[in-house]
Amino acid sequence: MRPPTITFAAALTVAALALALAAATAHADRIKDLTTIAGVRDNHLTGFGLVVGLDGTGDDARSPMVKGALTKMLKRLGITIDPTDLKGKNVAAVMLTAELPAFAKPGMTFDVTISSMGNAKSLAGGTLLAAALKGPDDRTWAIAQGALSVGGFVAEGATGSSSKKNHPTVGRLPGGATVEATAPTVMPEREIVLVLNQPDFTTATRMRDAIAAALGADAARLGDAATVVVAIPPDARGQVARLIARLEAIEVDPDVRARVVVDEKTGTIVIGEAVALRPAAITFGALTVEVDEAPTASQPAPLARGAKTTVVPRTAVKVNETESSMRLVKRAATVGDVAAALAALGAKPRDLVSILRALKAAGALRADLETL
Secondary structure: OOOOOOOHHHHHHHHHHHHHHHHHHOOOEEHHHHEEEOOOOOEEEEEEEEEEOOOOOOOOOOOHHHHHHHHHHHHHOOOOOOHHHOOOOOEEEEEEEEEEOOOOOOOOEEEEEEEEOOOOOOOOOOEEEEEEEEOOOOOEEEEEEEEOEOOOEEEEOOOOOEEEEOOOOEEEEEEEEEEOOOOOOOOOOOEEEEEEOOOOHHHHHHHHHHHHHHHOOOOEEEOOOOEEEEEOOHHHOOOHHHHHHHHHOOEEOOOOOOEEEEEOOOOEEEEOOOOEEOOEEEOOOOEEEEEEEOOEEEOOOOOOOOOOOEEEOOEEEEEEEOOOOOEEEOOEOOHHHHHHHHHHHOOOHHHHHHHHHHHHHHOOEEOEEEEO
8 A cells, every 4th residue: 555645735734733832842941051151161182193904995105194103103112114114005194183171180081083184095994093182282181092983984896996985084083082181171260151152132131131030130240142241159159160050050041033944955944933924925837848868770771781770869858837826925923824824835845945035035034044
């Protein structure tokens, strides 16, 4: 039995009902999820290293970068070797990138991303030798080492044919970096500055009011659209961490901009909850052009001298343009109403992209239109 077919209009209607149900049961967000604390952040680390153990997929044996680094490393281990004697392609020069978490202490571990620097074909099966991770101050903050996890592969045949999946020249080292020095993080002393992830005056004002309701009328003040400043009471100077934890648990209903995001490559359309429509009249149609190539073979007559079989091209072009009457789109104040109005048009996703642009140009779509 053939499964039932779900049209795009039906799917959009179902999505509208789901959004309406979600809106009815939605809860405010925690301050912890909406902000970061000024001065408390991750730190970028970079490093250079060598990945060994590759099955002939490493850098070219003539690479001076690999030869120099490998010779220098072996010399530190007490082994002296002529760089010209290095012939194998089981070594690759890589760059290391990572984020040192705030409040990181010696002995803690974190993930590292490994990226090929040369012409290595794959890092699968490789092992990173001990490499230093440094910050902008050129200080070593962590040491990374271990077996790589690569989510891809590349395979080649003797005739030059190959098969590749994902990106095999970038790998991951889960928990492969060990912190060697305490991360430079300073705890607030007199005031806590909450920095909004998405600056907005309305959200910042609501946050200030929520903090005032929980901690007192003068507990917080509004800095600007991106910051809310919370004063640390004298009796809480020794318990700042407890005060921050209390602030992070306070819930705030963030304001959102009216926005519609479309992806023309896939025909995906995402409508924000604050989007509204004004009345508008719409007509649209679809033009389909079909080109059918059906070449035929022309055989020569029997006993024809010098005649050869030839291929005669035959092309059939068919143009189909569907007609559509003018349709009225009524005022829509909620995301469910907008979804229902667009579903009623019966247009395909790619047609809806053009319709949304036209509605925006006509002033009927009350939202920002963002194209990916």
